[in-house]
Amino acid sequence: MKKEKTDVQKIVIDSGEAFNKLKECKLVLTDDNLYPLYKDKLPECFVIPAGEKSKTLDSAKEILNEMAYRGIKRSDCVGAFGGGVVGDLLGFAASIYMRGIRWINVPTSLLAMADSSIGGKTAVNLGDIKNAIGTFHLSETYIETSFLDTLPEAEYESGMGEIIKTSCLDPTLFDMMQAGADIKQLISRCVTIKNNICDNDFMDKGVRRCLNIGHTVGHAIELVTGLKHGVCVTIGLKLETLMMRERISEPFFYELQVRLSRFIKDVDFPDVEKITEIAMHDKKNDSCIDVIFPVDVGKYEEVTLSKEEFAQRLKNI
Ligand SMILES: NC(=O)c1ccc[n+]([C@@H]2O[C@H](COP(=O)([O-])OP(=O)(O)OC[C@H]3O[C@@H](n4cnc5c(N)ncnc54)[C@H](O)[C@@H]3O)[C@@H](O)[C@H]2O)c1
Known part of the structure; x- marks a missing residue:
């Protein structure tokens, strides 16, 4: 039912x-x-x-x-x-x-x-x-x-990871960040965006999946490195947009990399084999690997990659 x-x-x-x-x-x-x-x-x-x-x-x-x-x-x-x-x-x-x-x-x-x-x-x-x-x-x-x-600074930075993620889905939030909106305004906008998305797809069968941008690679990084969740979302967003770069609008790509780089510090490049193996076993994937990634402000795509293509794209970064 x-x-x-x-x-x-x-x-x-x-x-x-x-x-x-x-x-x-x-x-x-x-x-x-x-x-x-x-x-x-x-x-x-x-x-x-x-x-x-x-x-x-x-x-x-x-x-x-x-x-x-x-x-x-x-x-x-x-x-x-x-x-x-x-x-x-x-x-x-x-x-x-x-x-x-x-x-x-x-x-x-x-x-x-x-x-x-x-x-x-x-x-x-x-x-x-x-x-x-x-x-x-x-x-x-x-x-x-x-x-x-x-809240300790490191936790604040982790939270910013999910805010940057949400800003990729919403032009208003994207512009608010550019314009230097304060944290209360950013939280309030994130709440509105997520609440609207969840209202339309409470059971996560359709549009709510867009909230998983950055998470296929991000979850795997979290498991391998033990870094904080939001930090791994920023790394996941960076790597997924680099992996799928030919599908992504150039101005958006460059602006996003600038924003992400403020929150990604001294992270070793992840072990491709390990990340691929974990992404394969993530609950959201079966025999292939689904990657949901932003392609422009307010736009995202979902691709299903074979294990080999996923690993190759990660290696090619
Ligand atoms: N349910 C969802 O939709 C959803 C969405 C995103 C993430 N998550 C989950 O959220 C978790 C990460 O959340 P998190 O980053 O808040 O982690 P967390 O709950 O571990 O909190 C991070 C750290 O900050 C400390 N802390 C929290 N608030 C504080 C405050 N005001 N002052 C001082 N210290 C404070 C906590 O004690 C903890 O040490 C992950 O398990 C992730 O899977 C769930």
Whole structure:
């Protein structure tokens, strides 16, 4: 049976309500970087180690056990206070606990504000396979841009990776970045763009796939190098546009390379064989490798490459 999006996602920016909303939750998940910084304002939290290593089925099971232990009912609500890892994990647990309960997402990283807290995708990793297990379950999202004041610079740069990605899909955002719009304006535009795309294709069968530009190579780089997600998206965008260069408009290509180069620092050229092998096994690919890449501002293409052609194009860069 085809599942359709029936709800509109509630997304609020800088309303000052985030902590009060979390106080309504029967369980709030955060990580051990954030908890010491915000514990005076947060309710008692369930705290996980920070970072991608926590995005596992084992962590989800611990959270589900805690929900059951606290006697959380179908009508109750749970909350996430953190970056994309905390949001993806808590959202996943909320989506399967009693077949789905309400959840509030308070994103604290730039990446989570501009991207991962929108559109209802939840996930945990399965060994080496990123986001292999997941669901679609919308949160109510309360963005407070003041949380960026404590975000480390490297995480900020990672978030910029997803913003640059989104700007390739939208001429308005592309121009806003050129004109030096402030971060709150950029986040707000990213939220509008992603929300519109997800409204039109909640289950990721069509147009939503455009959000995967830079991700075929980016996910593989993330696995090989352990670099941050958004940084790998910038590297993925760079390599995919170089691989497919003959299909890409020249002015767009040059402007994009300039923007990306500000955020890509001292990265060794990746091992082509390893990247190809991982891209083959990425959940989005079968026997061939699908690459979705931008060709001009607001335009993208999807190609299916054989393993050999993918590797050859990567080698030819
Ligand atoms: N669901 C989606 O649609 C979607 C989209 C894109 C990415 N993602 C996922 O998001 C994850 C990456 O998210 P992320 O970059 O936010 O990673 P993250 O959640 O690991 O956060 C990055 C680091 O920043 C710290 N941090 C976050 N906010 C802070 C703040 N305000 N002050 C101080 N420290 C802060 C965290 O403790 C963590 O150490 C990946 O797992 C990726 O797969 C999901």
